[in-house]
Amino acid sequence: MSFRSAIPFPRGPVLLTLPALAVLLLVMAVPLGVVVLRSFTEPAPGLQNYVWFFGTKVNITVLLRTFSIAFWVTLCCVLTAYPYAFAMTAAGPKVRLFLIMCVLVPFWVSGVVRTLAWVILLQDSGVINKILLSLGFEKLRLIRTQLGVTIGMTQVLLPFMIMPLYAVMRGIDLRLLQAARSLGAHPVKTFFQIYLPLSLPGVFAGATIVFILSLGFYITPLLLGGPSSTMLSTLVQQQVLSLLNWGRGGAMGVVLLVATFGLLAVASPFMKRRYQISGGSR
Template sequence: MNATGSTIQPAARVGRGRRSKAFALTLPALALLVLVMGYPLVTIVLRSLSDPAWGIQNYEWFFATPLNLVVLQRTFFISACVTLVCILAAYPYAYLMTAVGPKIRLVMILCVLIPFWVSGVVRTLSWVLLLQDSGVINSLLKSAGLDTIRLIRTPTGVVIGMTQVLLPFMILPLYSVMKEIDLRLMRAAKSLGAGPLRAFFTVYLPLSLPGVYAGAIIVFILALGFYITPALLGGPRSTMLSTLVQNQVLSLLQWGRGGAMGVVLLIATFLLLALAAPVMRQKYKTGARR
């Protein structure tokens, strides 16, 4: 008994020592994270409560102004549309990356990574040239004898531009999950009598849902804070909350109101994610049981 106990206790101490050392190695990164993320966040919250005087008058102004609520709703709606379009566009691309050979897969990965090497402003300005009334897309429609479509200064143009920027953030999580799925499961389902569509929806899709959820969360959160793309491609009917924050802080020097807008957007995002997490977790468990 003593011999066994004396053997277990040193092993436990060694395990605790390793965990302590591992945690100590993360302390510099945690300190940097708190400094870079925590300090600005605390500053914004304090500004929203103290500028021009201590109180909640900035939040009262936000919820008492109908325009702010409309823009907040529009921000979430456009972000949701961008997320949905990214899922529909990224899913077949990521699936194809798992089905092709290594050389073609490398080319497809490079096509995903190349946009990261180009400035977001440059990409957005290129979309201005493509989507404007006399741009490339409408010129092609005219040459084909079709009516032109107004794309610039519309929510549609904003969704197109944001989707192009955020699409890699959807493709990469999807591919990281899909490459671990054994495609023999699909052949097994077909051998048991399932058609291609039924095998896909009952076997492959549930196994790929973690990648869909991860990519959707990343894209949705990033879309909420977009400023350059909506400012250049959008108009009055596609204004997002980040534009209002910029106007309050830089144009009107209302730091308190701008901070209140940012805090409201942050809290609304957390609440939405908290409400969606149980549903996503339940769907994932249901898919896994299948």
């Protein structure tokens, strides 16, 4: 037996992943390691940055608000994207292409441009309030509020919810619904007992993507929000760029990262169980 054949060497698909793994290591693992290291070593070695974070009431409030906004954005994306993705699967080829373009074209536009458009729409003298006044309603305070931040973030993140849903719904055989209807099942019962369970993998996948992306949003909360809707990313920016305090900024980032992984670890068994029930283990 030759020395070369005695030592297993990665071949085929494994070799193809090496460039991507190297890039991920370079652009993600190394910077993340530096941030974690600075959170423990600047301005002096120790846990003083984490003691400061958990000892400051504002930081805890902003952390909880960040997860709250991410939850509401995720919920709004699910409720908005689900019927849209279903329409994409049920429509004909031309209508489906049009619906896909409606999702992708805004996605190609810069997030800053889309957020500035929402500033124009949501301001006190904006289009939405003008329409409300013309209909006899009172003005709504939308800009510089958590509601405005939720609306803007939902619009920006909606494609990340629609496309995973569409990918799963496209594989569902609609003849199952027709068979249930032919056997006398009510449409509502057919949806909740057949179609919804089969589409849950797409819901979980899209919701996970949207939730994680929501936690790190910066531009949209900064432009549409105010002091009552500040998210943790804004405080990280203040510590790193304004105060040049990499230790405290790194501690904020590490806390947010650990909290996110903790929630995902708690939700993972539930998601896996529902995925198996929905037929994902076939």
